[in-house]
Amino acid sequence: MEDLPFDSPLEGVAWPALPGARGMAAAAILFQLERSQWWSEDRLWHHQARQLRLLVDHARRTVPYYHERLADLDLAAGDDAFRDAWRGLPILDREAVQAAGDGLISTELPKSHGRTAAIYSSGSTGKPVRVIRTELWNTYWRAITVRDHLWHGRNFAGTLAAIRESGPGKAPYPDGDRAPRWGGASGGLFRTGPSFSLNVTTPVAQQAEWLMRLDPDYLLTHPSVAERLARYCLDQGLRPGRLRQVETIAEVLRPRVRELCRAAWGVPVVDMYSTRDAGYIALQCPENETYHVQGETTLVEVVDAAGRPCGPGEVGNVLVTPLHNLAMPLIRYTLGDVAEVGPPCPCGRGLPVLTRILGRRQNMLVLADGTERWPLLSTKDLGALTSLVPLQRYQFVQRRAGAVDLRLALPRAITAAEEAAVADWVRGKFDPALAVTVTAQADLAPAPSGKFEDFVCEIPDRPRP
Ligand SMILES: [Zn+2]
Numbered sequence: 001m002e003d004l005p006f007d008s009p010l011e012g013v014a015w016p017a018l019p020g021a022r023g024m025a026a027a028a029i030l031f032q033l034e035r036s037q038w039w040s041e042d043r044l045w046h047h048q049a050r051q052l053r054l055l056v057d058h059a060r061r062t063v064p065y066y067h068e069r070l071a072d073l074d075l076a077a078g079d080d081a082f083r084d085a086w087r088g089l090p091i092l093d094r095e096a097v098q099a100a101g102d103g104l105i106s107t108e109l110p111k112s113h114g115r116t117a118a119i120y121s122s123g124s125t126g127k128p129v130r131v132i133r134t135e136l137w138n139t140y141w142r143a144i145t146v147r148d149h150l151w152h153g154r155n156f157a158g159t160l161a162a163i164r165e166s167g168p169g170k171a172p173y174p175d176g177d178r179a180p181r182w183g184g185a186s187g188g189l190f191r192t193g194p195s196f197s198l199n200v201t202t203p204v205a206q207q208a209e210w211l212m213r214l215d216p217d218y219l220l221t222h223p224s225v226a227e228r229l230a231r232y233c234l235d236q237g238l239r240p241g242r243l244r245q246v247e248t249i250a251e252v253l254r255p256r257v258r259e260l261c262r263a264a265w266g267v268p269v270v271d272m273y274s275t276r277d278a279g280y281i282a283l284q285c286p287e288n289e290t291y292h293v294q295g296e297t298t299l300v301e302v303v304d305a306a307g308r309p310c311g312p313g314e315v316g317n318v319l320v321t322p323l324h325n326l327a328m329p330l331i332r333y334t335l336g337d338v339a340e341v342g343p344p345c346p347c348g349r350g351l352p353v354l355t356r357i358l359g360r361r362q363n364m365l366v367l368a369d370g371t372e373r374w375p376l377l378s379t380k381d382l383g384a385l386t387s388l389v390p391l392q393r394y395q396f397v398q399r400r401a402g403a404v405d406l407r408l409a410l411p412r413a414i415t416a417a418e419e420a421a422v423a424d425w426v427r428g429k430f431d432p433a434l435a436v437t438v439t440a441q442a443d444l445a446p447a448p449s450g451k452f453e454d455f456v457c458e459i460p461d462r463p464r465p
Contacts, residue, residue: 002155004156004190005156005157005190005191005192006019006023006189006190006191007019007020007023007186007188007189007190007191019188019189020188021188022139022142022187022188022189023187023188023189023190025139025142025143025188026139026142026143026146026187026188026189027189029139029140029143029296030143030146030147030150030187030189032296033143033144033147033296036295036296037292037349037350037351038348038349038350039350040350041350041352042079043350044295044350044351044352045079045083046079047296048295048299048323049079049082049083049086051323051324052082052086052299052321052323053075053082055321055323055326055329055331056070056073056075056331057075058106058326058329059106059329059331060073061108062106062107062108062109063103063104063105063106063107063328063329064103064104064107065100065103065104066329066331069089069090070089070331073085073086073089087301087307087309089331089332090332091307091319091332091333091334092330092331092332092333092334093333093334094127094129094334094336095127095392097129097130097131097330097333098127098128098129098392104328104329104330105132105327105328106326106327106328106329109134109326109327110326112136113134113135113136113137113326113327114134114135114136114138115134115135116132116133116134116135116327117132117133118130118131118132118133118383119131119133119276119277120276120380120381120382120383120386121275121276121277121382127392127393128377128382128385128386128391128394129277130386131276131277131325131328131330132325132327132328133325133327133328134324134325134326134327136324136326137279137322137324137325137327138184140279140297140323140324141279141280141297142184142187142188143187143297144279144280144283144294144297145184145185145187145280146186146187146189146190147283147294148247148270148272148283149185149186151283151284151285151286152245152247152270152284152286153286154217154218154244154245155217155244156182156186156190156191156192156193157191157192157193158192158193158216158217158218158242158244159193159194159195159196159214159215159216159217159218159242160182160185160192160193160194160195160196160216160217160218160220161195161196161197161198161210161211161214161216161218161219161220162195162196162197162198162219162220162221163197163198163199163200163202163207163219163220163221163222163225163229164197164200164220164221164222164225164249164250165200165222165250166197166199166200167380168380168381168428168429169199170199171197171198171199172199172202173198173199173202173206173207173210174206174209174210176196176197176198176199176210177196177197177198178194178195178196179194179195179196179197180194181193181194181195182195183195193217196214196216198210200221200222200225201373203371203372204228204229204232204372205232207225207229207232208229208232208233208236208238211229211233211238211240211243212238212240214240215240215241215242215243216240216242216243217242217243217244217245218243218244218245218246218247219243219245219246219247220246220247220248220249221246221247221248221249222248222249222250222251223248223251223252223253223254223257223271224251226246226248226257226260226261226269227254227256227257227260230246230257230260230261230263230264230265231260231264233264233265234260234263234264238264239264239265239266240265243265243267244267245267245268245269245270246261246265246267246268246269246270247269247270247271247272248269248270248271248272249271249272249274250274250275250276252357252358253269253271253357257269258289270284271284271289271291272284273291273354273357275335275337277330277333277335278298278320278322278330278333278335279297279298279322280294280297280298281293281294281298281300281318281320281335282294282300282354282357285345285347285349285353286347287345287346287347288345288346288347290342290345290353290354290355291342291353291354291355291357292345292349292351292352292353293351293352293353293354294351295351295352296323297322297323297324298320298321298322298323299320299321299323300318300319300320300352300354301318301319301320301321301332302314302315302316302317302318302319302339302340302341302354303316303317303319304316304317310340310341311341312341312342312343312353313340313341313342313343314340314341315338315339315340315341315356315358316338316339316341317334317337317338318334318335318337318338318339318357319332319333319334319335320332320333320335321333337357337358338357338358339354339356339357339358340354340355340356340357340358341353341354341355342354342355364457365396365398365404365430365455365457366398366401366402366457366459367401367402367430367431367433367434368401368402368431368433368434369402370401373430373431375396375430375454375455377454381429384425385422385425388418388421388422388425389408389410389414389418389421389422389440390410390411390412391408391409391410392409392410392411392443393408393409393443393444394406394407394408394409394444394454395407395444395453395454395455395456396454396455396456397456397458398455398456398457398458398459399458399459400459401459402431402433402434402435403434403435403436403437404426404430404434404435404436404437405436405437405438405439406422406423406426406436406437406438406439407439407440407441407444408422408438408439408440408441409440409441409442409443409444410440410441410442411442413440414438414440419438419440422438423436423437423438426438
């Protein structure tokens with residue numbers, strides 16, 4: 001096993017290292033995670049319940065939305081009784097988060113949890129919600145990030161390249177952005193090699209050229225980007241020499257993406273299940289392709305249509321309760337994702353297992369000249385769009401190249417000025433020449449399959465990606 005390159009900024013200290021404050025916080029959490037990953041279900045629940053009782057007490061005292069809703073929960077109950085009572089709590093969905101507005105924000109956040117920041121997320125549902133998070137939440141987030149590196153044996157001296165959602169105009173081809181370190185991804189705990197990033201809207205041929213030129217050790221990207229890029233590289237015979245692993249985030253990973261990356265580049269894919277609003281939910285097991293729930297930072301429940309917990313082999317809705325975000329507690333929050341619960345993992349870790357995470361993937365927006373654009377809206381995009389109209393849900397529908405319809409669900413009629421402003425914003429985001437139609441209605445219907453998609457491609461005869 002390689003020696004870990006701990007950061008040791010203190011003058012006159014080489015070993016054992018003393019990292020900076022961030023690194024020490026990450027190390028303190030990781031020291032505990034190294035043990036808790038092996039715990040039994042009951043032992044894990046005992047400690048989760050300790051944290052949940054604090055969260056519930058805080059929420060019902062300082063979060064208006066929860067004053068009444070959590071009033072009856074008995075915090076003095078033993079672990080088993082508390083678990084039963086917990087499972088009777090109402091589920092929080094995105095509509096409720098939208099409707100609650102500031103009512104979900106704590107009026108009395110402990111100062112020690114640090115500054116807050118807002119993120120916007122639409123998940124896979126096209127319904128933007130705003131979530132407020134704390135610096136403390138980020139501390140736990142970094143610890144899990146480092147756990148993922150340790151689980152998957154990454155060499156911190158290596159080069160990390162990311163093709164992921166980035167703000168409009170950020171990290172443009174050909175150079176992208178370069179940083180001397182992996183940044184937050186090393187948790188402030190390790191000295192690392194450099195990192196590079198490229199805007200996710202970059203066309204695939206240019207992504208491939210960038211990848212070959214950088215020749216990184218690790219590629220971090222969305223499954224749909226990895227799939228296109230691997231297929232392109234396979235067709236063109238392009239194989240970056242140093243690449244060791246592809247890390248995928250933010251979308252459902254289909255098995256064929258693993259096969260394609262193996263075929264094109266000879267490397268494994270390591271997937272993680274996280275969302276912008278809830279953070280890390282599950283990481284891929286170090287020893288096989290199932291996922292371990294990150295139960296130390298998020299309580300994850302998978303429940304059937306009647307709200308009962310699913311057992312191994314059963315598929316149900318994913319509910320999450322981030323354990324440490326006291327700024328805006330989300331309690332039994334439904335992500336709109338469906339997952340399959342797995343049996344205990346042969347690796348011996350006690351962290352709960354998910355065998356599959358099911359959902360949908362993004363299509364690409366096609367411009368008049370045939371080039372493709374990633375239709376994902378970033379946090380910043382959603383913030384901009386919600387500042388133009390009070391939208392509850394949106395959906396892009398494309399019927400021919402170079403044109404797109406944006407359907408909005410609004411609580412009231414849209415004005416001509418708002419329509420024009422939204423259309424301008426869409427053109428600014430994707431292409432000045434794009435033909436944009438904006439319509440508003442009270443609600444948007446899901447597809448016949450029952451699933452709602454925020455981007456629908458109806459161009460006839462277009463090969464399915
Ligand atoms: Zn495992």
